[in-house]
Amino acid sequence: METSDIRFPTSMSLDGSDAMNLDPDYSAAYVRIRTDDPDELEGHGLVFTIGRGNEVQIAAIRAVEHHLLGRDVEELLSDMGATSQLMMTDSQLRWLGPEKGVMHMAIGAVVNALWDLRAKREGKPLWRVLSDLSPEEIVKLVDFRYLGNALTRDEALEILHRALPYRQSRVNELLTAGYPAYTTTPGWLGYDDAKLDRLAREAVAAGFRQIKLKVGASVDDDIRRLGIARAAVGSEVKIAIDANQRWEPQEAIDWVGRLAEFDIAWVEEPTSPDDVIGHAQIAEAISPIPVASGEHIHNRVMFKQFLQAQSLSVLQLDATRVGGVNENVAILLLAAKFGLRVRPHAGGVGLCELVQHLSMFDLVSVSGSSESRMIEYVDHLHEHFVDPVVIKDGQYIAPMMPGSGAEMYAHSRIAFSV
Amino acid sequence: METSDIRFPTSMSLDGSDAMNLDPDYSAAYVRIRTDDPDELEGHGLVFTIGRGNEVQIAAIRAVEHHLLGRDVEELLSDMGATSQLMMTDSQLRWLGPEKGVMHMAIGAVVNALWDLRAKREGKPLWRVLSDLSPEEIVKLVDFRYLGNALTRDEALEILHRALPYRQSRVNELLTAGYPAYTTTPGWLGYDDAKLDRLAREAVAAGFRQIKLKVGASVDDDIRRLGIARAAVGSEVKIAIDANQRWEPQEAIDWVGRLAEFDIAWVEEPTSPDDVIGHAQIAEAISPIPVASGEHIHNRVMFKQFLQAQSLSVLQLDATRVGGVNENVAILLLAAKFGLRVRPHAGGVGLCELVQHLSMFDLVSVSGSSESRMIEYVDHLHEHFVDPVVIKDGQYIAPMMPGSGAEMYAHSRIAFSV
Numbered sequence A, B: 001m002e003t004s005d006i007r008f009p010t011s012m013s014l015d016g017s018d019a020m021n022l023d024p025d026y027s028a029a030y031v032r033i034r035t036d037d038p039d040e041l042e043g044h045g046l047v048f049t050i051g052r053g054n055e056v057q058i059a060a061i062r063a064v065e066h067h068l069l070g071r072d073v074e075e076l077l078s079d080m081g082a083t084s085q086l087m088m089t090d091s092q093l094r095w096l097g098p099e100k101g102v103m104h105m106a107i108g109a110v111v112n113a114l115w116d117l118r119a120k121r122e123g124k125p126l127w128r129v130l131s132d133l134s135p136e137e138i139v140k141l142v143d144f145r146y147l148g149n150a151l152t153r154d155e156a157l158e159i160l161h162r163a164l165p166y167r168q169s170r171v172n173e174l175l176t177a178g179y180p181a182y183t184t185t186p187g188w189l190g191y192d193d194a195k196l197d198r199l200a201r202e203a204v205a206a207g208f209r210q211i212k213l214k215v216g217a218s219v220d221d222d223i224r225r226l227g228i229a230r231a232a233v234g235s236e237v238k239i240a241i242d243a244n245q246r247w248e249p250q251e252a253i254d255w256v257g258r259l260a261e262f263d264i265a266w267v268e269e270p271t272s273p274d275d276v277i278g279h280a281q282i283a284e285a286i287s288p289i290p291v292a293s294g295e296h297i298h299n300r301v302m303f304k305q306f307l308q309a310q311s312l313s314v315l316q317l318d319a320t321r322v323g324g325v326n327e328n329v330a331i332l333l334l335a336a337k338f339g340l341r342v343r344p345h346a347g348g349v350g351l352c353e354l355v356q357h358l359s360m361f362d363l364v365s366v367s368g369s370s371e372s373r374m375i376e377y378v379d380h381l382h383e384h385f386v387d388p389v390v391i392k393d394g395q396y397i398a399p400m401m402p403g404s405g406a407e408m409y410a411h412s413r414i415a416f417s418v
Helices: A054-062 A073-078 A080-088 A103-122 A126-131 A135-139 A153-177 A193-205 A219-233 A249-261 A276-286 A300-308 A325-338 A351-366 A409-413 B054-062 B075-076 B082-086 B101-122 B126-131 B135-139 B154-178 B194-203 B219-233 B249-262 B275-288 B300-308 B323-336 B351-366 B410-413
Strands: A001-009 A025-032 A042-047 A181-187 A209-215 A238-242 A263-270 A291-292 A375-377 B002-007 B027-033 B042-049 B180-189 B209-213 B237-240 B264-268 B291-293 B375-377
Touching: A001 A054, A001 A409, A025 A054, A025 A103, A025 B275, A042 A054, A042 A103, A054 A103, A054 B054, A073 A080, A073 A103, A080 A103, A080 A325, A103 A325, A103 B002, A103 B054, A103 B154, A126 A351, A135 B154, A153 A325, A153 A351, A181 A193, A193 A209, A193 A219, A209 A219, A219 A238, A219 A249, A238 A249, A249 A263, A249 A276, A249 B300, A263 B126, A276 A291, A276 A300, A276 B275, A276 B300, A300 A325, A300 B275, A325 A351, A351 A375, A375 B375, B002 B054, B027 B054, B027 B101, B042 B054, B042 B101, B054 B101, B054 B410, B075 B082, B075 B101, B082 B101, B082 B323, B101 B126, B101 B323, B126 B323, B126 B351, B135 B154, B154 B351, B180 B194, B180 B237, B180 B351, B194 B209, B194 B219, B209 B219, B219 B237, B219 B249, B237 B249, B249 B264, B249 B275, B249 B410, B275 B291, B275 B300, B300 B323, B323 B351, B351 B375
Parallel strands: A181 A209, A181 A375, A209 A238, A238 A263, A263 A291, B180 B209, B180 B375, B209 B237, B237 B264, B264 B291
Antiparallel strands: A001 A025, A025 A042, B002 B027, B027 B042
């Protein structure tokens, strides 16, 4: 296992700036897993961070290395449920979470790196590897512990079996039409009005049917900026807003009330990502405006509760916040059970590249639908990836290169390593 | 700032073993803060871990050092609310939580080390430093963000003002009678029946009015062990049980039903510490047996919800799981608002030494009562501390030495550093 502490100086241009994150330096705690197989294939994974502390994330990744060193790669990759649990149930490491924060994300990156390796060895993109698994193989990936009062193994199997007859037609749909995207590129809080106006118009011209604006620092600024954005995109294109955890529940309700005239597609992260009850209060009060969250919801137990309490109506899967592909399969199954719209978070380094595989797997083998679903898109830092996302007419084009999308060019890794 | 990775090989004797933590090596990610003041006083703090990953916790502590280096110590210590926020609101570090896991505990250790330094400079034990603050100074320590729908600053002030006239009489009560303790020493899962029987009898002889048993691995073993313990302690002494997150909600309900005949004082950590809703289901079903949790509840927003949802009736404060003294003051205020019994977790290294200060502050200046409250006691590793806890007739004796209790002897730090 090799790790790299990779940091991009994005704070210089205020890309990624919002009401809570004023000056992020988009970073990756990056891991490469190598074997002694003559095929020389490597598994790559990462945790997205925003700068300081990336070295802590690296230390956490290193702390799981001993579970893999010297093990047989075929054995590890052929039972990814067991392999994931091997790391997740290390009781000494578990104390550092449990199943949350730095340690949990580290295990997620290693799990994802192993999936990357498996996909490369199978010569398929990850979405295809996952979609080709049988329902029985898929539920074997999932840790159902703590999910029993919301989703059982049998219910998950039923969902997967329901999708089975339509898999091929959905693959065809995906290969023909792609997967819907929306863009956050115009909306960073640090951009001035002229840049917002220009980028919003460019987004529409590029075929996007939705943009997203960061809000929450000043309600007067938000009203002005939403006015500019609405004028730029017209009445047909949707506008979501994102407060990045800035508000108290009551404050969120009041603030959103003042912005409602702009026809808001959803309100993202209105308050603490831990606050299931607070989100439920907001969701009830601002209905029918949907509440969205997910990029900081730390594991399947939290997602379960957000669904049980009707705290969300848009679920924003994140590829590197939870315990990797396996836990995200659990979350997709929970979303399918509760009938929730999944619209992944992807504002970061490599998050677009990674998360598209999960949404495409969801379309083919879980929910069976991309209707009213979409993946976030932000046009930063894709040039560093070997298989960068391709967006055409506001749609993600399905990746065909073997792997998970995580692999960064060696020259980029080296140039931006600290 | 100096850090030490301290690990005690407790797994060799199965001290601390339970249904989820089979072989803990009680460890401390330890921090010392020094100044250039000729008084040469140092602030000591720690995060309790159970072995592997302690080095990750150290890396996280190092990541906040830059916020303190070169700063004026008087200025930092005189406004601990602002100093705590300085670290908590570092947006790049916050991404690694937010406010949870490795990064949050690291900030907590540094906050606690600064409180240790402040108490030493004032020449008082920490409980006394906190208890002597005015209500207005106490609320300045608290970050009320995200608490608005449960506890406002004004409500907190009212609680503190209500306690004000009785502070001196409660100090006198504390100095005379001490603070009630219960013991977990007999109940580790790795101990055989004879050792359980012997230690349970010793606990009663030593004056303890409650013991705690680890359960959850096998219901038949639990029934047998509870029978031994009940026979050993008699009908007057209470027995709590601790499942350490082993169950699903329904499993907890069924399992506890089979143990109820033994007159259970409380059921601790029946399921995932993230599962507010699951705990509420259990609490309702097993009532009147109380549900307890806290050692893994990761911040004030989670505690708030456990109280709002009536998921707990025993709140187990932990000195090193959350963001330090400041966040624990918030949690004590929440408990007082909701009328909950606080019975801190202290099974670990230094946790008894640290958490007693919080309970004693609570008695004097917040809840104003030690009735039906008690602090966990475990008789491990106290010999390494400069001011070890003193238990007499089942009561914690109030510490009088200046500081927070965190300071370990240099020879112990050195001998057990890796």
